[in-house]
Amino acid sequence: MVSRNRSQVKDHLGSKVLNHPELRNTKATEYMSHEEKYRYNLSRATAMLKLIDEEGMDVNEISKVMSHTVSGFTTPDGNPLAVHQVMFVPTLMNQADDDQVSRWLGDVFNGTIVGTYAQTELSHGTFVRGLRTTATYDPASRTFDLHTPDVSAAKWWPGGLGTTANHAVVMAQLYTDGQPRGIHPFMVAIRDRETHRPLPGITVGEIGPKLGQNTLNNGYLLFDHVKVPRENMLMRNARVNEDGSYTKPSHQKASYGTMVFTRVAIALDTVDALQIAATIAARYSIVRRQGEPRDDGQEPQIIDYQTQQLKVLPHIAACYVLRASTARLWEHHTHVTSEVRGGDTALLPELHATACCLKALVTQDCSEAIEALRLSCGGHGYMTASRLPALYAYATAGATYEGENTVLLLQTARYLVKQAGGSHAPPAAGSAVTYLSRPADDTPFAVGSPAAYVAAVGRVARGRVTEVAAALQADRQTMPEADAWNQSLVQLVAAALAHGRYFVVREFAEVVSQQSSSRAIQQMLQLLFSVYLAHAVSRAEGDFITYGGLTPSDIRLNRRHLLRLLAELRPHMIPLTDAFDLPDRLINSTLGAWDGDVYRRMFEQASHSPLNTDEVPASFHQAMLRSKL
Ligand SMILES: CCCCC/C=C\C/C=C\C/C=C\C/C=C\C/C=C/C(=O)SCCNC(=O)CCNC(=O)[C@H](O)C(C)(C)COP(=O)(O)OP(=O)(O)OC[C@H]1O[C@@H](n2cnc3c(N)ncnc32)[C@H](O)[C@@H]1OP(=O)(O)O
Numbered sequence: 342m343v344s345r346n347r348s349q350v351k352d353h354l355g356s357k358v359l360n361h362p363e364l365r366n367t368k369a370t371e372y373m374s375h376e377e378k379y380r381y382n383l384s385r386a387t388a389m390l391k392l393i394d395e396e397g398m399d400v401n402e403i404s405k406v407m408s409h410t411v412s413g414f415t416t417p418d419g420n421p422l423a424v425h426q427v428m429f430v431p432t433l434m435n436q437a438d439d440d441q442v443s444r445w446l447g448d449v450f451n452g453t454i455v456g457t458y459a460q461t462e463l464s465h466g467t468f469v470r471g472l473r474t475t476a477t478y479d480p481a482s483r484t485f486d487l488h489t490p491d492v493s494a495a496k497w498w499p500g501g502l503g504t505t506a507n508h509a510v511v512m513a514q515l516y517t518d519g520q521p522r523g524i525h526p527f528m529v530a531i532r533d534r535e536t537h538r539p540l541p542g543i544t545v546g547e548i549g550p551k552l553g554q555n556t557l558n559n560g561y562l563l564f565d566h567v568k569v570p571r572e573n574m575l576m577r578n579a580r581v582n583e584d585g586s587y588t589k590p591s592h593q594k595a596s597y598g599t600m601v602f603t604r605v606a607i608a609l610d611t612v613d614a615l616q617i618a619a620t621i622a623a624r625y626s627i628v629r630r631q632g633e634p635r636d637d638g639q640e641p642q643i644i645d646y647q648t649q650q651l652k653v654l655p656h657i658a659a660c661y662v663l664r665a666s667t668a669r670l671w672e673h674h675t676h677v678t679s680e681v682r683g684g685d686t687a688l689l690p691e692l693h694a695t696a697c698c699l700k701a702l703v704t705q706d707c708s709e710a711i712e713a714l715r716l717s718c719g720g721h722g723y724m725t726a727s728r729l730p731a732l733y734a735y736a737t738a739g740a741t742y743e744g745e746n747t748v749l750l751l752q753t754a755r756y757l758v759k760q761a762g763g764s765h766a767p768p769a770a771g772s773a774v775t776y777l778s779r780p781a782d783d784t785p786f787a788v789g790s791p792a793a794y795v796a797a798v799g800r801v802a803r804g805r806v807t808e809v810a811a812a813l814q815a816d817r818q819t820m821p822e823a824d825a826w827n828q829s830l831v832q833l834v835a836a837a838l839a840h841g842r843y844f845v846v847r848e849f850a851e852v853v854s855q856q857s858s859s860r861a862i863q864q865m866l867q868l869l870f871s872v873y874l875a876h877a878v879s880r881a882e883g884d885f886i887t888y889g890g891l892t893p894s895d896i897r898l899n900r901r902h903l904l905r906l907l908a909e910l911r912p913h914m915i916p917l918t919d920a921f922d923l924p925d926r927l928i929n930s931t932l933g934a935w936d937g938d939v940y941r942r943m944f945e946q947a948s949h950s951p952l953n954t955d956e957v958p959a960s961f962h963q964a965m966l967r968s969k970l
């Protein structure tokens with residue numbers, strides 16, 4: 342199983358990180374000022390970069406040490422070098438030509454160049470074609486003039502831009518020969534390499550506090566006619582020649598490649614956050630006892646309440662199911678990227694469609710799940726020291742950045758309705774959309790049969806997609822395209838999510854069908870899959886009746902079936918979360934440590950409050966005095 346490989350690499354690298362001389366000693370950051378937090382997180386992020394360099398890690402290994410499992414330990418308040426590592430470097434690798442790569446990469450790897458990915462502007466994030474920063478080519482000086490026309494076009498959000506980066510890949514509207522050529526990437530020096538002061542014509546700073554990840558160091562950036570050499574446009578795809586003549590890219594969206602990569606990385610990584618939250622909630626749910634004592638004289642463990650099982654256990658199953666499909670997406674992305682580099686872009690449209698819907702489905706499911714897990718820990722889940730609020734803040738950011746989820750689902754829907762209407766190139770062998778051109782799978786629904794559930798999930802996806810495709814087609818006869826599209830938005834989003842769910846369950850069905858050396862493991866995977874499927878049906882009962890071929894009686898049976906499965910899974914809850922192999926220091930939660938010593942840890946963390954240093958803090962008297970005046 343793919344996830345096992347991932348875990349093995351993580352173990353090895355995880356212990357390197359935990360024992361690293363500059364990383365092993367941690368400090369609590371809750372009571373630090375904004376600047377102290379930044380200093381702490383930046384110095385640890387720098388140590389991580391050095392480690393990556395010393396170890397000569399490849400992209401797969403980097404993805405493990407940059408993953409939330411590890412980065413929550415190295416940079417608990419957000420990694421100011423994350424966008425450098427996850428977007429800036431990959432953009433150079435994939436969008437700079439060979440000469441440019443050799444010109445810049447040495448300085449990137451020796452830490453002289455630290456970059457960010459500056460795309461979003463104050464007034465435009467989603468609609469990339471609407472970005473208003475301009476790069477106008479002047480053949481006489483062989484430079485681009487980079488300019489921000491007004492404050493609404495200021496770059497706003499890029500991670501690490503605030504006070505860390507000295508370079509940015511800037512996405513700007515290219516003009517050559519007075520013609521707009523669309524959005525292109527430019528390598529721009531924004532701060533002096535020695536003094537770190539902003540270069541002439543550059544206005545740059547940090548945007549301020551956020552819901553979470555406050556040391557991601559998000560920034561703003563404005564250009565006042567900044568001259569950039571011609572050689573600084575990233576030219577692997579499109580080119581501007583010295584005389585200003587323009588060569589188009591091999592694919593019209595080639596410059597969007599970094600976004601596709603990061604969506605895949607986010608989908609994979611948000612499951613890491615869910616695994617941590619699930620481990621915390623599972624451990625707390627057996628430690629916590631509350632309620633009328635039972636026959637043994639003890640108050641019940643809260644996990645033995647049926648409602649608590651519903652709050653916790655389906656999300657443990659989701660960790661396993663979502664890990665398989667996101668790992669598969671990562672592998673598929675690697676394959677398609679190498680094809681695209683070789684000039685074959687045939688697989689790109691479907692990769693884009695799949696990355697969009699999985700990033701959206703996973704971040705939506707994981708943030709809802711983490712919030713449910715936080716609530717399952719009652720009052721103590723509200724404490725910062727439980728780690729659950731930060732995990733939620735991380736997962737929910739993933740629903741917005743790298744493409745707001747609704748917008749991404751609409752990209753997937755666009756691909757699906759074209760496939761359903763036959764107006765797109767036919768899918769390649771192994772495509773995830775071939776089911777749309779085949780008759781529906783009529784395997785009758787039967788509670789207890791995973792194959793029957795998968796078929797029903799497929800009928801929902803097929804039904805949702807074909808129905809909205811037909812509605813759209815009909816509306817197109819009577820109204821302009823934009824109105825017809827808008828008329829169907831809600832159904833399009835639902836269709837894309839249903840397609841994503843079908844993708845996820847098919848991938849896991851394949852994992853379950855693989856021969857395992859251990860019968861016990863195979864049975865456990867089947868149980869996890871059954872829980873995931875029964876829960877998926879219970880969350881969308883209307884869809885399963887409308888499109889999936891289930892009857893109201895099937896729905897009732899499924900509800901009972903789910904609760905029985907949860908009771909069956911309950912004794913395995915701790916081994917299933919222990920199997921995520923997360924050391925206590927990586928979990929970093931008062932509620933989620935392996936030994937279950939919750940209450941002592943809670944008292945210990947309270948002792949760090951600066952308000953407890955003196956019996957009566959000086960601030961009390963100062964504030965009271967003011968209020969009396
Ligand atoms: C090195 C290893 C690292 C591992 C890391 C491990 C863990 C890290 C995990 C997490 C990261 C942590 C920290 C990072 C934190 C934050 C980073 C955040 C960064 C950002 O947010 S950057 C900004 C992101 N912005 C967006 O995503 C904007 C969203 N909008 C768009 O993408 C586009 O505007 C749009 C919505 C896709 C529309 O584009 P548009 O040009 O208008 O096109 P359309 O007209 O809609 O479509 C035309 C056509 O093009 C196709 N299309 C669109 N996009 C693509 C694409 N990317 N690839 C291929 N094809 C594309 C579309 O399908 C249409 O095709 P048709 O055939 O139908 O014509």
Ligand SMILES: Cc1cc2nc3c(=O)[nH]c(=O)nc-3n(C[C@H](O)[C@H](O)[C@H](O)COP(=O)(O)OP(=O)(O)OC[C@H]3O[C@@H](n4cnc5c(N)ncnc54)[C@H](O)[C@@H]3O)c2cc1C
Pocket residue numbers: 424458459460461464465466467468497498499500554557559738741742743744745747748751830
């Ligand atoms: C923590 C964080 C880090 C970030 N890091 C970076 C970074 O490093 N670099 C960078 O360039 N950017 C970054 N961003 C910006 C991010 O990519 C954008 O915020 C994101 O793409 C959403 O765009 P928006 O803010 O314009 O949202 P909007 O598009 O304004 O969304 C608002 C609402 O409008 C709806 N909407 C918009 N368009 C449509 C449509 N066509 N159809 C239907 N509904 C629509 C959305 O669904 C949403 O409900 C970051 C953002 C965050 C929160």
